[in-house]
Amino acid sequence: MGGACSRKRDQWVDDDSIPRGASGRYCKTGSSKWLGKSLSRASSDAKQGTGKCPSLMELCICRICEDIYKYKTFSMLPRDITQQIFDELVYSQCLTKVILEAFQDCDLQDLNLGEYPGLSDSWMDVISSQGSSLLSVDLSGSDITDFGVILLKDCKNLQALNFNYCNQFTDHGLEQISGLSNLISLSFRRNNTITAQGMSALSGLNNLVKLDLERCPKIHGGLVHLKGLTKLQSLNLNCCSCITDADMKPLAGLINLKDLQISSSKVTDCGVSYLKALHKLTLLNMEGCPVTASCLESLSALGSLLYLNLSRCYLTDDGCNKFSTLQTLKVLNLGFNEISDGILVHLKGLTSLETLNLDSCEIGDKGLVYLAGLKRLKCLELSDTEVGSSGLHHLSGLHNLESLNLSFTVISDSGLRKLSGLSSLRSLNLDAGKVTDAGLAALTSLTGLTHLDLFGARITDSGTNYLRYFKNLRSLEICGGGLTDTGVKNIKDLTSLTLLNLSQNSHLTDKSLITISGLTSLVSLNVSNSRITSAGLQHLKPLKKLKSLTLESCLVTADDIKKLQSTDLPNLVNYRPE
Incomplete structure (x- = not known):
């Protein structure tokens, strides 16, 4: 997706710099993005005038929340009703320490x-x-010590506990929950105080x-305490730079492990060899690990492997012939490796593959054959490669392809004609400087497109006439500098646009804002580096769903x-400027 300003081809995004939620701490990390939840709330929808008629129960809960200070206790209400009241107060951020007292002894099951804000001991x-x-408690990002x-020791039926970003939670806290033998899910993401010695408290959680343990920097040597947790199916050690080959050895006995994430660790080919017995492993994320193609020999023993991320590793063409043995793979990420066209011959047997990422590899037209x-490919990433127009005809038979990224490639208008038969395509990224109006004209048969990125393309007012063929577009980016107010008028009928x-x-x-004012489904709008003035903002008043506005x-x-x-x-x- 194009940004407000120019972008570098090799730009590396630091996900921790992106604000998320209330504090920006509780977020999905970049190492998980390659795996690519929304909650519908009837009472909130009713308030915003979405047209959905709320139920009687929802209206009652809404009224109770409005008069919340009138109630001293909810302990006499049925638990399911009390739970909904609690959830609504949390969602609307109206819950306070004083209001919380009304939920004493209410037998609630889930406290998310x-x-x-303000959550403490x-x-x-x-x-x-x-x-x-x-049954479940999420205390992430709080000041709980x-x-x-x-006090949780008596909640014997707890199944899920979340202490992400709770840096006042230490090894002593681990000891306090060691008796919660019914725990199924436990999370301590980004904890700087838990140590390998403290992890001994986990050894008795046999139902886990x-x-x-993502971004926990002091747990090296502590995985030995997990050896007896044979029910463990998912283990996240992403961005734990302390993890080494020695930490992989205790995992060999976790025979039910299905998901293992060790991105940005120090695990090498030797460490991967300890994983050969994990025959149920379906997901393995090793992004940024110092492994080479030699690790593929060990991985070939993992007959259930479906998702493999080797992005930003030390892969070259040498030894990559072993890829042909991974025939069950559905998702393969090889981005940012020193591999070239030669590797692709070893991928041709992976007929179950649905997602392939070759971002920033030395791939050209020759290998696309x-x-x-x-x-079965549904998603193909060829961004920042040497792919040009002559090789695109090899993709013309991929009729299941839904997403194709050709940004920062050397494709031109002539190559885009070869994509005209990909009727399943929903997302197309053409952030490439050689694409012009003629290229857009060649794509008019792709009427199912919902996302079209022409960020760096040279589209003019004339070219925008072809946008009328893309009635299903929800996301559109045209940022090449060739548009005037006249061209924007051709966007007015794309009423499904949200971005x-x-x-x-x-x-x-x-x-242009007068035209855009009719796109009432817009959630995100960026018209930076233009002649928009404060006087023009009045035209945005109809965009009631707008959540993001950028006018830098x-x-x-x-x-x-x-x-x-x-006001509106x-x-x-x-919003920017801010």
């Missing part, structure tokens, strides 16, 4: 308080009062199925946008 008395009814965790037989990026088109004026390098100030937000765009949460 991750990233909730003083809340734990009410939380623990749910007793044997309590070991002292507060002690999922364990998340070996992809022609991968008929529109027209940045870098310096000739656009407030007149325009004649608009943050105060102008804030005023619009307060209540859902706007992200």
Whole structure:
């Protein structure tokens, strides 16, 4: 997806710099993005005027929440109703320490308080009062300490505990939960205090199925305490730079392990050899590990492997013939490796492959012939390669292809004609400088497209006439600088658009916002580096669903946008300038 400003071909995104949620700490890391939840809330929908009629129960809960300070206790209500009241208060961030007291001894089952402001040890008395009814607790990003965790010891039926980003939770806290033998899921993501010695408290959690220790820098040597957890199916050790080959040896006995993530660790080919007995392993993420193609010999023993991420490893063409043995693979990520066309011949037998990522590899037209037989491919990433127009005809038979990324390649208009038969294509990224209006014309048969990225393409007002063929578009980016207000008029009928990026088109004026005002489904709008002024903001008032607005390098100030937000765009949460 194109950004507001120019991008470097080799730009590396630091996911921790991207703000998420209330505090920006509780997030999905970049090493998991390659695996590519929304909650519908009837009462909230009703408030926002979506047209959905709420049920009587939803109306009652909404009213109770509005008058919440009138109630001293909910312990006499049925548990399912109390649970819904609690969830609504959390969702709307109306729950306070005082209000929480009304939920004492209510037998609640799920307390999802991750990233909730003000959560501390003083809340734990009410939380623990749910007793044997309590099944799951999310305390991520809170100021809970070991002292507060002690109170959970009597919640014997707890199945899921989440302590992500709780740096006041230490080895002593682990000791306090060591008796919760019914735990199935446990997470300590980004904890700087848990040590290998403290992990001995986990050895008795024999029912544990999922364990998340992502970005825990002091656990080297502690995985030996997991040897007896034979029910473990998912283990996340992503971005634990302390993890070495020696830590892989204790995992050899975890015969039920299905998902293992060790990205950005120090595991080498030797460490991978300890995993050969994990015959149920379906997902293995080794992004950024110092492994070479030699590890493929060990991986060939994993007959159930479906998802393999070797992005940013030390792979070269040498030894890559072993890829042909991984015939069950559905997802293969080889991005950012020193591999070339020669490797592709070894992929042609992977006929079950559905996703292939070759981002930033030394791949050109010559090797694409070996992809022609991968008929089940749904997603293909060829970004930042030397792929050009002459090789694209090898992709013309991939009729199941739904997503194709050709950004930063050397393709031109003539090559795009060879993609015209890919009727299943839904997402197409053509952030490439040689694509012009003629290239867009060649794609008009792809009427099922929902995402079209033309960020760096040279599209003019004339070329936008071809957009009328793409009525299903939900995301559109045209940022090559060739558009004026006249061209934007051809976008007015794309009423399904939720994201529109027209940045870098310096000739656009407030007149374009008049056209855009009819796209009432828009959630994200970017018209940076244009001639938009504060006076033009009035045209955005109909865009009630807008959550993100970017107008950098325009004649608009943050105060102008804030005023619009307060009066007409209540859902706007992200805007620039800010």
